[in-house]
Amino acid sequence: MKEQSNIVDGLGEKLSEIAGDLFYLGPEVTLAITIILVLVYDLLFKDKKEVGIFSIGFVGLVFALVISSFINAGTPFGGMFSLNMWNLTIKFLLILGGVLMLIMASRDQKNINRFGKSGELMIASLTVIMGASLMSSSTNLLMIYVAIELTSIGSYILTGIVRGRKRSEAALKYVLFGGVSSAIMIYGMSWLYGFTGTLNISDPTFFSGLSNVPILPLSIALVMTIGGFLFKLSAFPLHIWSPDVYQAAPTPVVALFSFVPKVAAIALLIQFVGAINTIDFDWQLWLGIVAIASMTVGNFSALWQKNAKRMMAYSSIAHAGFLLVGVIAFSESGNLALLFYAAVYLLMNYGAFLLISYFEKQTGSANINKLRGIGLDVPWLGVLVVIVMIALTGLPPTAGFNAKLLIFSSIWESWQGSGAQVLLWVFIIGLLNTVVALFYYLRIPYYLFFKRPEKEIDKAKLTSIDIVWGTIFVIPLLVLFFKSDWLVDFLNNINFVL
Amino acid sequence: MMPVDHLLILGAGLFVIGFIVVTTRKNAIAVLIGIELMLNAANINLVVFSRFDPDFLQGQVFALFVITVAAAETAVALAIVLKVYRHFKTADLDKISELRG
Structure with missing residues (x-):
């Protein structure tokens, strides 16, 4: 009897x-409540649901954003999570990515209909953000x-749900x-356990x-x-899915995929390599090879792409390589970089996808060939591109220059500190990449301004609010x-505090 | 009590069989079955290792989570297979390849 009461006491304490x-x-709980609210709203009302779903999602995300900036560092739930200022900032950026995605979705009637028809698209995107935000801090x-499965299952639904x-x-x-x-991954984890x-x-x-x-089982x-x-x-050997998914999924969703799970995975990697650093396994070598391969494969495959979204997929594979460079540097300045x-990356990727979605709205496809000469019709948009x-x-x-400068100077410092060959190779090949x-990124502006349109097609008009939003997404890049x-x-x- | 080695070899065998099924079979459903075999290999490992855990239950709880999440994942995957079947009239992965570039 006494033991039982002890258990009950312990339970109460727990x-x-x-x-x-x-x-x-806080942010994850807010997102979970938002998901439930969207679900209930979706069940209660029959039609004209766009406004309600968008406003619930938007308010929930903004609220989560505000809460995430008030959390202190700590290790809640008996070491399940480790929160420090670094990954709290990452969390803030992830939720900001969600907010910007909703803004982008609300700029296009097609996407408003997709999100408004039923709550599922909104629920799945909120799930992805929640999973990513859990992922960025779990230990x-x-x-x-x-957390990874939460992000993944949400992403599968987001890709497949639109007809x-x-x-x-x-x-x-x-x-x-x-x-x-x-x-x-789970089999590897079972061995680590x-x-x-x-x-x-x-x-x-x-x-x-x-x-x-021993080194062999440990490495495996x-x-x-x-x-x-x-x-x-979506780094090199495991990137094959991403071009197909990016080409097919709705543009705001692609913008979400290109930022949120990626940065969360980077935060996770930082935690993980911090835990396994200095044992025999040379993780810098392995991740260095992955980074070099991602940058090279991503950039060279992007050269031949005809679809702007598919090109951005390969570009995001290359950027995954650049983000890995910061992980490999493994230093205070690397983390800052x-x-x-x-x-x-959040600003420029979302800016690029927003502009692509404008052109999609105008010409009906994300094909680079269809963009011939549009820049002359809307010169300001062309300048933003x-x-x-x-x-x-x-x-x-x-600001893309500053970001690359910071990340490459951090790896240069680490190379001078440790002298590991792989760091130097990552540095050199990264710069060459x-x-x-330059060749494929500048192809889009080239088509916009220097190619003549093949035949006149009637284009949908962009409103001035569209142009203003485009400017808001892009100007910070110059300011920064x-x-x-x-x-x-x-x-x-x-x-x-790190 | 069974020796631990046998169970670990069983797990490794299941994992390899699952991986071979995933890489060689062309039917989407068969690939899903292969994934399930790989997950169960991990489950066996987790439950076996749980015996040596000072906290005792972590591995078994992990295995329960894996089973639950795998069920959710399979549900989504089967829904997608149905959707693909509606468009392509096949679940053969070699014939479902219109996205290229």
């Missing part, structure tokens, strides 16, 4: 502990698995590929357990586990080039 820790997960293998032959094909490829890579006897990667026994394992288990993270990052890169594409290449006078990128110290100082201030 419950109050959990309730106290719930505040740390427990079980939590990592659940269309191509969309269903892309979704099938995505779900089969994702299923296999998550199965491989066997080696260490704990699921918590920040636990000292995790590290000491791994140190006693770690490569399998990291493979699952690389799938979410990653935050800066993530913020700028030029700015975004220069930013994606990483040239001045845009920037030159390759000239005043990059604003963002760097701001990030430095929050970056001090």
Whole structure:
């Protein structure tokens, strides 16, 4: 009897502990409540649901955004999560990515209808953001698995739910590929659990357990586990699904895919390599090879693309390589550079997809051939495209240049510190890749301004509000080039606890 | 009590069989079955290793989570297969390849 009452007492303590820790997960809890509200709204009303669904989603996301900036660092739920200022900033950026996606979706009547017809599209996008935000801070293998699956399943639904032959094909490829890579990851995780006897990667026994394992089984288990993270990052060997999915899915959804799961996976990788650093396994070599391969494969495949969205898919594979460079640098300045890169990547990628969605609205497809001469009709939009594409290449006078500069100087520093060969190779090949990128990014402005349209097609008109939104998405890229110290100082201030 | 080695070899065998099924079969449903085999290999490992865990239950709880999530994932996957079948009238992965470039 006495033992039983002890258990009950312990249970009460645990419950109050959990309730106290719930505040740390404020943004995720807000998103979960928003999802339920959208679901209920969707059930209660019959038609004209667009306004309601959009406003519930928007308010929920903004509320989550506000809450995420008030959370303190800590390790809630007995080490399930590890929150520090770095990954809280990442969390803020992820939710901001969700807000911007809704704004982008609301600029196009087609997308408004898709989101408004039923709540599923909104629910799935909120799920992706929630999963990514959990992923960016989890330090427990079980939590990592659940967060990755939450993001993945939401993404499968987002790809497949809108009607269309191509969309269903892309979704099938995505779900089969994702299923296999998550199965491989979970098998690797089961071995890590066997080696260490704990699921918590920040636990000292995790590290000491791994140190006693022979190198071959250790490498196999770690490569399998990291493979699952690389799938979410869509880095080189696990990138095959992404061009198909990007080409087929609705443009705002693609913008979400190109930022949210990727940056969350980077945050996860930073936590994970922090836990396995200095054991025999040379993760810098492996990730260095992956980064080099992603940059090269992404950039060279993008050269031959005819569809703007498919081209952006390969560009985002290349950018996954550049983000990995920041992980490999593995230093204070590398982490700072990653935050800066993530913020700028958010702006330029969303800017690019917003402009692509405008052209899609005008010409009815994202085919680069269809863009001939449109720049002369809407010159201001053409100028915005030029700015975004220069930013994606990483040239001045845009913030893309500062981001690349920061990330490459951090890897240069790390190379001088450690002298590992692979760091130097990542540095050199990364710089060379920037030159390759110039060719395909500037093809879109070239078609816009210098090619004559084949025959006159009647184009839908863009409203002036569209132009204003385009400007709002793009101008920060110029401002952050000239005043990059604003963002760097701001990030430095929050970056001090790591 | 069964020796641990046998169970681990069973797990590894299941994983390899699952992987071979995934890579060689052309039918989407068969690939899903292969994925399920791979996940069950991981489950066996987790439950076996759970025996040596000082906290005792983590691995078994993990296996339960894997089973649940796999069910959700399979539900989504089957819905997508149905959708594909409606458009292509086949579940053969070689014939479902219109997206190229």
